[in-house]
Amino acid sequence: MKRHVLAAIGTLAVAGPALAQAPAPAATPGQTAFRTLYKEFVETDTSVSTGSCTALAGKIAGHLKAAGFADAQITLFTDPQFPLDGGLVAVLPGSDPKAKPMLLLGHLDVVNAKREDWTRDPYAFIEENGYFYGRGTSDMKVIDAIWVDTLMRFRTEGYKPKRSIKLALTCGEESGARLNGAEWLSKNKADLIAAEFAINEGGGGDTDGKGKLVTQSMQVGEKSNRSYELTATNPGGHSSIPIDDNAIYELSDALEKVRALKFPIRFNATTKAFFAKAGAARGDDLGKAMIRLSADPSDKAAEATVIADRTFNSMLRTTCVATMLTGGHAVNALPQRATATINCRIAPGEDGDTTKAALEKAIADPKIAVTMVGRLRPVAVTPPLTPQIMGPAEKLVARYFPGVPLIPTMSTGATDATYLAPVGIPTYGVPGPWGDPDGNGAHGLNERHAVKSAYVARDFLYDLVKAYADGR
CATH class of the missing domain: 3.40.630.10 (Zn peptidases)
Structure with a gap:
């Protein structure tokens, strides 16, 4: 749709x-x-x-x-x-x-x-x-x-x-x-x-x-759709003797890094034409920033103005967002497993593997497994x-x-x-x-x-x- x-x-x-x-x-x-x-x-x-x-x-x-x-x-x-x-x-x-x-x-x-x-x-x-x-x-x-x-x-x-x-x-x-x-x-x-x-x-x-x-x-x-599961595992134990090595905490730290991850701008002929033409039609400061960014993707001032609109931000780059979360198995036990689902909308020129690699690099924690899951449409x-x-x-x-x-x-x-x-x-x-x-x-x-x-x-x-x- x-x-x-x-x-x-x-x-x-x-x-x-x-x-x-x-x-x-x-x-x-x-x-x-x-x-x-x-x-x-x-x-x-x-x-x-x-x-x-x-x-x-x-x-x-x-x-x-x-x-x-x-x-x-x-x-x-x-x-x-x-x-x-x-x-x-x-x-x-x-x-x-x-x-x-x-x-x-x-x-x-x-x-x-x-x-x-x-x-x-x-x-x-x-x-x-x-x-x-x-x-x-x-x-x-x-x-x-x-x-x-x-x-x-x-x-x-x-x-x-x-x-x-x-x-x-x-x-x-x-x-x-x-x-x-x-x-x-x-x-x-x-x-x-x-x-x-x-x-x-x-x-x-x-x-x-x-x-x-x-x-x-x-x-x-259009963008491609891929989902990834982040999984933290731990031997667990009794909640009365907690330790810092906690699957939920580790997953939480990983999610903070995913939230901070910003993929680079990736224009193609369609989006370049869109930002130039739509920007010219606006005639306001945002429109001027759209035109400047379409001409120079390295213009950080123009980027800051444009990405304040979340739809524009999504058109400019790959985006990944947490959509589902589960963890733990009992109220009085340390969690043995915690998982989060990350849904990514991938810009043309990137794919499921490059996006997975970017997530792993941003998380930078070998204890967090990153696995592609769900329906796999062609890129x-x-x-x-x-x-x-x-x-x-x-x-x-x-x-x-x-x-x-x-x-x-x-x-x-x-x-x-x-x-x-x-x-x-x-x-x-x-x-x-x-x-x-x-x-x-x-x-x-x-x-x-x-x-x-x-x-x-x-x-x-x-x-x-x-x-x-x-x-x-």
Whole structure:
């Protein structure tokens, strides 16, 4: 799920249109059909605890066939060990055999939602006060529905793209508890999804929370996610005769050193462009510091100003933070073991091993074991910031959202793009749909998406896919 850029940019001096909460005109027949599709996606539970991505993939296949896709152009896939975690790949053939395909990527699964915690049924698609409510309305079934709607429109309109357009809708992005479909495809069906590039979630627009769209972003790269366990062990003993050699104290000392650890600034083409462009848009002292730092990463005065914003700090460097802690086995015994989990978000150019080495060096205590734990995604690879990708998006943003800048950004979170890079598919998070500063309840309670955003993004992304497919 994308990180909202507005929180990082602050108040931009942009006279963007008041889009997010303005009353929408009556829906067109095409919008009504799209709404029906979007509703079906949201009302099909695809959470890992109670849902089935396989069921939704089957429904999508039926819609594509009804629009004219042949059976041979649709592949439903499942791993026999995980029958609920299936997905779909569809192909709209291109007219030029020399033009490499493009890929539309999306995840069908959603974060678990409990009815007793929500104001509304999380798996009911409800329209209220200019928003669609329901689990997945923002993350990311709005884009899933747009991808499917776009291919159906292309087919029924008789559109012949220059390059083939592939669609991969998978399961497991949110939890990966059983199976990650993008990873499964890259390992088992790489030829099926082979493409020159892919477009995905991760970009998008941000409002000021009052109805004004202030920025659009293209996600170009993301950080990698690794977790480490710090473990201190000790023979222990009776608490009535304590000694300084205590596993909890040793772990506490190590955590103090982790808190003090500051990784070096590591710019790439995306973040350098972000800080320069976003800084220029601000026009305040922080903006000036952003510009200076992008030009000279050794400018300590500029760095001190910029890193006061925690989002900016995270974009600049690898970060590691303690997230879980356990220790001891009895109230009247010296601890035999104490452990802490450290979650690191690793900047491109570094990896799990270099980060582990940095932690060990900072802790400088051979009695503290540092072990990599948890789910291991591939190390993220930043795709190239090319005119082929940015050019069409910039033109369409200028047309659809006059006065709103398109800014390349690096996500501090993670998407399924990490699984496509190893098979040679650079992946970008597209602009278009927008959200509010509070994140619209994605991953939380009462998730929502602005009605007008869904309808405008439907047309914007239709045009963007066509521009990429025709090489414009």
